[in-house]
Amino acid sequence: MPSDKSFAKLPGFRDFVPADLALRNHIFDAWRRVCRRYGFTEYDGPPLEPLGLYVEKSGPEIVEQLYNFADKGGREVALRPEMTPTLARILAERSRGMAKPIRWFSVPQLFRYERSQRGRLREHFQLNADIVGEAGVAADAEITAVAIDAVRELGLGEDDFVARVNDRRLVTAVLDEIGVAQRHRAACLAVIDKAGRAGPEKTRAGLEALGIGGSAAHALAELVADGSWRQLRDRFRSSGAVLAAMQPLEEHREILEAMGLGGYQRFDFTVVRGLAYYTGIVFELFDRAGELRAICGGGRYDRLLELVGGEPLPAVGFGMGDVVLGELLKDRGIAPAAAPACQDYVIWMEPAQRPLGMRVARALRREGRSVLYGLRAQGMGKQLRSAARVGAGRALIIGPEEVTGGTVTVRDLESGRQVTTSLESVLGGAGHRTGR
Numbered sequence: 001m002p003s004d005k006s007f008a009k010l011p012g013f014r015d016f017v018p019a020d021l022a023l024r025n026h027i028f029d030a031w032r033r034v035c036r037r038y039g040f041t042e043y044d045g046p047p048l049e050p051l052g053l054y055v056e057k058s059g060p061e062i063v064e065q066l067y068n069f070a071d072k073g074g075r076e077v078a079l080r081p082e083m084t085p086t087l088a089r090i091l092a093e094r095s096r097g098m099a100k101p102i103r104w105f106s107v108p109q110l111f112r113y114e115r116s117q118r119g120r121l122r123e124h125f126q127l128n129a130d131i132v133g134e135a136g137v138a139a140d141a142e143i144t145a146v147a148i149d150a151v152r153e154l155g156l157g158e159d160d161f162v163a164r165v166n167d168r169r170l171v172t173a174v175l176d177e178i179g180v181a182q183r184h185r186a187a188c189l190a191v192i193d194k195a196g197r198a199g200p201e202k203t204r205a206g207l208e209a210l211g212i213g214g215s216a217a218h219a220l221a222e223l224v225a226d227g228s229w230r231q232l233r234d235r236f237r238s239s240g241a242v243l244a245a246m247q248p249l250e251e252h253r254e255i256l257e258a259m260g261l262g263g264y265q266r267f268d269f270t271v272v273r274g275l276a277y278y279t280g281i282v283f284e285l286f287d288r289a290g291e292l293r294a295i296c297g298g299g300r301y302d303r304l305l306e307l308v309g310g311e312p313l314p315a316v317g318f319g320m321g322d323v324v325l326g327e328l329l330k331d332r333g334i335a336p337a338a339a340p341a342c343q344d345y346v347i348w349m350e351p352a353q354r355p356l357g358m359r360v361a362r363a364l365r366r367e368g369r370s371v372l373y374g375l376r377a378q379g380m381g382k383q384l385r386s387a388a389r390v391g392a393g394r395a396l397i398i399g400p401e402e403v404t405g406g407t408v409t410v411r412d413l414e415s416g417r418q419v420t421t422s423l424e425s426v427l428g429g430a431g432h433r434t435g436r
């Protein structure tokens with residue numbers, strides 16, 4: 001244990017010892033496979049950005065959580081809390097002349113000064129997949145499908161998680177219809193966003209605090225408690241604006257159903273997303289049991305590229321964190337065991353046997369096998385125990401007779417069976433190259 005407490009790990013940050021890194025890589029590999037399957041290409045950007053990139057564009061919630069400081073050149077900078085502004089900045093500089101739609105993904109590490117709790121840390125990795133340059137609902141459905149498949153690829157199914165989908169334009173149309181004043185819009189969205197966790201009492205109090213009372217508060221409270229699709233359509237059947245705002249979601253659902261992913265999504269009026277830049281369909285993935293924070297959040301943001309100085313391009317995308325997913329995989333018992341360190345363990349006991357041991361190890365490594373051996377002369381029993389400890393499948397034993405006879409004894413460490421065989425038969429084609 002370090003004696004000086006100041007060397008302790010910062011709260012909300014993680015060490016990745018090999019077992020933890022195996023889980024992280026397992027998640028990243030699945031994400032990358034799925035993104036490539038959908039024709040996305042990977043990009044990255046700097047972890048440190050100008051502070052101004054986040055102020056206003058991302059909204060107050062994320063700005064409060066920034067790790068920001070003045071660098072030695074006096075520039076106001078921030079560790080990236082999300083990837084979307086970086087993507088918008090990169091494309092603002094380069095998208096002209098690029099074939100559209102652009103399908104890019106990234107797996108950045110992000111930093112937010114949040115209160116650490118289960119599923120929420122001060123750093124996390126996030127899969128970001130975005131389609132830029134396509135305004136139609138098919139792009140929203142495609143992005144939602146990538147998010148769903150990125151979770152399915154890890155072995156989770158319809159019983160484990162659900163995508164809750166809504167549309168900011170629909171919420172706005174409803175707020176218009178029930179007479180919520182323009183100046184209360186942003187604050188009202190924040191109350192709706194938190195309604196699921198806050199419960200009806202607090203939601204009503206939050207609306208009252210904004211001066212939204214009477215029938216408007218009543219209507220909103222009802223929608224928040226049971227914002228079912230049918231209820232919405234019945235209640236607003238005479239409002240052309242609300243009915244029109246329901247159309248894109250209808251089409252979104254139809255496309256996902258045609259893909260066979262209909263069971264993974266459902267309408268939820270309380271999903272409005274905390275970030276300021278969303279303009280259309282928004283969605284969040286949650287575990288079905290409702291025990292954890294969101295696995296993923298995303299949606300359409302058609303004005304962000306223009307805001308950071310680029311050509312006006314419609315865009316849709318999501319961010320999926322590694323923390324909640326990791327918890328879910330562990331809870332379900334489908335997190336991978338740490339990969340065994342090696343396949344073959346070469347055993348030599350005396351210095352005279354070492355050259356042949358080195359030849360064998362080198363040839364096997366050239367064949368792509370992972371190989372270990374003791375770095376000092378030791379007895380056979382000790383070395384066999386070392387081989388078992390690192391999970392080796394085979395021990396290749398080189399004693400005095402093997403050196404004289406040009407042979408190797410190969411022991412299967414699971415069954416204990418062993419055969420003494422010629423050097424060439426162990427090394428195969430590689431055996432002939434070892435002397436070079």
Ligand code: HAM
Nearest residue numbers: 082084120121124294295296297298317318319321323
């Ligand atoms: P977000 O909702 O802020 O969206 O984050 C997306 C996901 O990242 C969350 O659902 C959660 O899984 C994970 N996440 C966020 N904060 C933390 C944290 N402190 N600890 C652990 N995991 C966390 C965005 O960031 C948008 N930029 C996503 C996006 C991309 N929208 C369009 N394109």
